[in-house]
Every structure is written in C-alpha cells, then in structure tokens.
Amino acid sequence: MRPLLFIILLVAVVNSATAQDKKVEFTSFQLSETVYMLKGSGGNVGISTGQDGLYIIDDQVRPVTSQLLQAIQKISDSPIRFVINTHYHGDHVGGNEAIGGTGTVIIAHDNIRKRMSSEQVSIFRNSTTPAYTKEALPVMTFNDQMSLHLNGETATAYYVANGHTDGDSIIHFPASNVIHMGDMYFNGLYPYVDLDAGGSIQGMITAADLALTMADESTHIIPGHGPLATVEELKTYRDFLKKARANVQTLIDQHMTLAQVIAAKPTVQWDEELGKTWITPAQFVTFIYNSLKAIHHYTPATAAETGTK
Numbered sequence: 001m002r003p004l005l006f007i008i009l010l011v012a013v014v015n016s017a018t019a020q021d022k023k024v025e026f027t028s029f030q031l032s033e034t035v036y037m038l039k040g041s042g043g044n045v046g047i048s049t050g051q052d053g054l055y056i057i058d059d060q061v062r063p064v065t066s067q068l069l070q071a072i073q074k075i076s077d078s079p080i081r082f083v084i085n086t087h088y089h090g091d092h093v094g095g096n097e098a099i100g101g102t103g104t105v106i107i108a109h110d111n112i113r114k115r116m117s118s119e120q121v122s123i124f125r126n127s128t129t130p131a132y133t134k135e136a137l138p139v140m141t142f143n144d145q146m147s148l149h150l151n152g153e154t155a156t157a158y159y160v161a162n163g164h165t166d167g168d169s170i171i172h173f174p175a176s177n178v179i180h181m182g183d184m185y186f187n188g189l190y191p192y193v194d195l196d197a198g199g200s201i202q203g204m205i206t207a208a209d210l211a212l213t214m215a216d217e218s219t220h221i222i223p224g225h226g227p228l229a230t231v232e233e234l235k236t237y238r239d240f241l242k243k244a245r246a247n248v249q250t251l252i253d254q255h256m257t258l259a260q261v262i263a264a265k266p267t268v269q270w271d272e273e274l275g276k277t278w279i280t281p282a283q284f285v286t287f288i289y290n291s292l293k294a295i296h297h298y299t300p301a302t303a304a305e306t307g308t309k
C-alpha cells in the first residue's frame with residue numbers, strides 16, 4: 001500500500017504544479033480613458049482604472065490568478081477595490097478566493113452567492129462543483145441593479161433573469177461607451193445556456209435586446225468569450241438567437257420530439273461558423289428546445305441524438 005500511495009500523491013502534486021505554472025498569454029485592449037478588456041484564460045475581464053482606483057469584472061479560472069493579477073498590474077498598480085462577478089461559473093469567479101481574501105469587496109447578484117455557497121450539479125458538464133470557501137463569496141449582493149460611482153462615471157450592473165444562468169448581469173459604462181455582456185454573449189461560437197442553473201434562450205435574447213437599447217454605433221461590446229465586438233456584431237448575434245429560437249418553435253409546433261428536432265437541423269445555416277468550437281449544434285438545439293418546453297435541466301445529447309428518453 002505504501003509505495004502506491006506515494007505514487008498517487010506525487011502525481012497529484014505534479015498535476016497541480018502543471019496547472020499552476022501553465023503560462024497564459026494575456027492581451028489587454030484599452031477601450032476608453034479608463035476602461036479595458038483583458039483576455040487570458042477564462043471569461044473576458046473588464047477593468048476600470050482611474051482617479052478613484054481600480055475595479056474589475058470577473059477574475060477568470062483559479063489556476064491563473066497570480067498571472068491575472070500580474071497582467072492587471074501592467075495596466076494599473078493600484079489595489080483592486082471591487083470585483084463584480086457577471087455569474088457564478090468557475091471561469092469567471094476563479095480568482096475570487098485569492099482576491100477576496102485580501103480585502104477586495106466582491107459584488108454579485110444574490111443568486112451567484114447562493115450558488116457559490118452550495119454544491120452545484122451540472123448534467124450538461126457531468127460534474128459536481130463543491131461550495132466555495134468564505135473568502136470567494138460575494139459580500140455585497142443585489143437583486144436588480146447596482147451602480148459604482150468611480151473613475152468619472154456611473155457604471156451599472158443590470159440583472160437579467162434566466163439567461164446564461166439565473167444570476168447574470170451585464171455591466172454598462174455609459175461615459176466610456178462600453179458594455180460587458182458576461183456570458184450572455186459568446187462571440188463567434190454557439191452560446192452555452194446553462195439549463196441546469198436556471199438558464200434559458202429567452203433570457204439570452206432579453207440581455208442582447210437590453211444591451212442594444214443602451215448602445216450606439218460606436219459602443220465597444222465585451223463578450224464573455226470570444227473577441228471584442230461591435231454593436232453590429234451584437235445585433236447579428238441577437239437576430240441569430242431569435243431566428244434559431246423561431247426555427248425550433250416551428251418544429252415544436254409540429255409536435256416533434258427533441259431527437260426529431262435535432263435531426264431536422266434547425267440551426268444548419270450557422271453550424272459551420274458557430275458549432276465547431278465548443279457547443280455542438282445538437283447541444284445548442286437542446287438548449288433552445290428545453291427552454292421553450294420549460295424543461296429546466298439539460299437533456300444528455302447522446303440520449304437525444306439516439307431518440308431515447
């Protein structure tokens with residue numbers, strides 16, 4: 001028993017060292033005098049820095065936290081006063097524990113704190129995420145909207161119910177003319193709609209509609225994933241979501257099962273462009289179908305594709 005245990009421990013240490021040491025390339029984009037977007041490993045980070053200090057939106061995956069902090073320091077060496085989390089997924093709150101433990105105030109929607117405080121089960125990912133430590137939890141929560149009055153502008157987080165999850169906000173910087181969409185917007189790939197955590201296609205569309213009411217032609221749109229976007233690209237994305245939803249609804253109206261809807265390929269016109277990176281066409285169709293049928297969990301794609309229940 002002893003030699004075996006030793007080997008397992010050694011492998012565990014090596015694995016964790018590899019994850020910690022993996023070098024990530026960070027790229028920053030200055031969008032206004034005070035607002036930046038930072039790309040690294042996980043959801044895109046928003047940064048506001050200026051006369052009143054520094055705050056950020058989302059903090060990527062846990063293993064890259066020290067590299068993320070170094071990348072932020074290249075933009076500003078001020079301490080981080082606030083973190084706003086757009087939603088609870090690990091690629092957006094991974095740095096919370098290390099950053100929250102240093103006195104930075106973490107702000108998020110009520111449902112983010114609720115989900116991070118308890119074990120979460122995802123059928124889609126076939127995974128269980130344990131509750132986060134106290135340091136990682138948002139200490140200031142809101143139920144509708146919240147504003148920060150710093151660096152010469154009032155940035156407002158707007159909660160949009162049941163979109164990517166049941167806890168997403170989009171953040172508007174009106175003076176900088178920037179909107180951070182969190183994972184309500186995946187630019188260049190099919191979006192993940194986390195049905196297991198209260199997500200729905202309807203809420204995704206509501207979020208895109210809301211952002212478009214606040215945008216003009218020169219607004220910078222920060223997506224949760226993918227490259228920085230223009231308003232035109234966000235409009236195209238919103239129209240695509242609406243058309244895809246309508247296509248699936250037409251097939252539901254013909255009393256088709258999920259397997260039949262997937263087989264009918266209602267998203268075929270976008271599959272090549274959006275369905276190759278992560279979320280597959282069958283998975284995306286399942287997100288829409290279940291949203292429209294008010295099925296509040298993911299249906300495993302394999303069962304759907306084979307037509308079994």
Ligand SMILES: [Zn+2]
Pocket residue numbers: 087089092164183
């Ligand atoms: Zn997410």
